[in-house]
Amino acid sequence: MTLLHKSNYGTLRNFTVLVVEDYGFMADLISSMLREFGIGKILIAENGEDAKDLIRFNASGSSDTKPMDIVLTDWLMPEVSGVELLKWIRSSEKDNIRFLPVVLLSAYTSEKVVSVARDNGANEAIVKPVSGKMLADRILHIVNHPRAFVKTPDFFGPDRRRKDKVYESEDRRKLTSQDVKTHNEQL
Amino acid sequence: MNSSDNKIELYNRVNRLKLKAGLSHTDPNAKLRIDPSTIDKADSIIEKKAEAYPVEVKRVLKVLDNNWAKAQSGDRQSVPMLMEKIYHNANQIKDLASTFNYPLMQHFGISLREFVEKIDINKGAHRTIVEAHIDVMWVVLNENVHDEGDERAQKLKSLVQKAINKYS
Numbered sequence: 287m288t289l290l291h292k293s294n295y296g297t298l299r300n301f302t303v304l305v306v307e308d309y310g311f312m313a314d315l316i317s318s319m320l321r322e323f324g325i326g327k328i329l330i331a332e333n334g335e336d337a338k339d340l341i342r343f344n345a346s347g348s349s350d351t352k353p354m355d356i357v358l359t360d361w362l363m364p365e366v367s368g369v370e371l372l373k374w375i376r377s378s379e380k381d382n383i384r385f386l387p388v389v390l391l392s393a394y395t396s397e398k399v400v401s402v403a404r405d406n407g408a409n410e411a412i413v414k415p416v417s418g419k420m421l422a423d424r425i426l427h428i429v430n431h432p433r434a435f436v437k438t439p440d441f442f443g444p445d446r447r448r449k450d451k452v453y454e455s456e457d458r459r460k461l462t463s464q465d466v467k468t469h470n471e472q473l
Numbered sequence: 474m475n476s477s478d479n480k481i482e483l484y485n486r487v488n489r490l491k492l493k494a495g496l497s498h499t500d501p502n503a504k505l506r507i508d509p510s511t512i513d514k515a516d517s518i519i520e521k522k523a524e525a526y527p528v529e530v531k532r533v534l535k536v537l538d539n540n541w542a543k544a545q546s547g548d549r550q551s552v553p554m555l556m557e558k559i560y561h562n563a564n565q566i567k568d569l570a571s572t573f574n575y576p577l578m579q580h581f582g583i584s585l586r587e588f589v590e591k592i593d594i595n596k597g598a599h600r601t602i603v604e605a606h607i608d609v610m611w612v613v614l615n616e617n618v619h620d621e622g623d624e625r626a627q628k629l630k631s632l633v634q635k636a637i638n639k640y641s
Contacts, residue, residue: 289511296491296494296503296505296506297494298494300493303480310517311569312572315518317598319515319518320515320519322511322515325512336602364561385486414572415568416596418518419512419513422512434485435484468483472487473487473498
């Protein structure tokens with residue numbers, strides 16, 4: 287077993303993660319797994335509307351709330367689906383909502399999930415069944431390899447091309463610096 | 474739409490999550506790690522919950538059965554809502570079965586979920602197909618048929634497939 291010196295490798299204890307899952311058994315399972323990683327606060331929403339309320343409330347800046355850090359949402363839910371929740375997040379006017387990292391969990395096949403998740407602005411996708419490694423990998427990827435956000439007339443979300451992947455075919459994007467307006471955030 | 478509407482905007486954000494993790498947001502070598510032993514512990518939660526599988530599938534199947542009975546006997550207006558519930562019940566069974574590695578139950582969960590998407594409840598043949606799924610899922614649960622590959626599993630799959638081919 288690898289022994290990690292936790293102080294050098296960061297901690298998840300200050301993180302707040304929202305799990306959106308209509309099926310209580312699965313919500314409980316996923317949140318228990320996340321708790322093992324040391325995530326400080328895990329919130330559960332049983333449906334998309336409750337998730338919106340929680341996200342809005344936590345983004346309001348009130349003294350008794352912590353902003354949400356990562357949203358893990360199931361895709362197939364009654365009324366507001368995970369994809370609809372994702373679209374709502376990405377279309378928010380508030381920066382602390384629209385830039386929220388979102389992981390879409392789905393029971394569909396991987397090709398469909400990856401394509402729909404990517405085209406609607408998800409940061410990561412997980413095809414169920416979930417495993418500890420899968421959850422850990424996606425969280426680590428969000429923290430360690432964040433992608434710039436891109437806004438085009440029909441898309442807002444993380445850059446759909448990952449920097450850590452090599453594309454061998456011709457680059458169809460023929461952009462000049464005049465075509466792109468860059469926002470570099472500073473602390 | 475003017476030309477500025479077509480402009481692509483790129484947002485390079487400060488990595489607040491790294492800061493929150495207690496790491497430098499500017500140092501590319503500073504990486505968050507998750508202790509592998511905690512990943513093993515997370516996986517062991519699935520193992521611990523595995524004993525709840527038959528109880529939970531039974532509970533969801535009963536709910537599904539009940540929703541199906543209501544869909545057939547209730548007023549027509551409530552049918553779409555009940556069929557959506559059955560769709561999600563089938564998906565819950567699929568999720569349970571895939572999480573705890575019951576491939577045959579997973580197969581029928583997916584099959585029912587997909588069939589419910591295109592069902593016409595007014596067609597008796599379609600109702601027969603849903604009933605075939607429910608009956609077979611009860612058999613799979615009660616007789617603990619685990620794998621897709623064994624002879625019994627093949628028979629059950631063939632039974633439902635024949636109903637789909639014949640009636641859909």
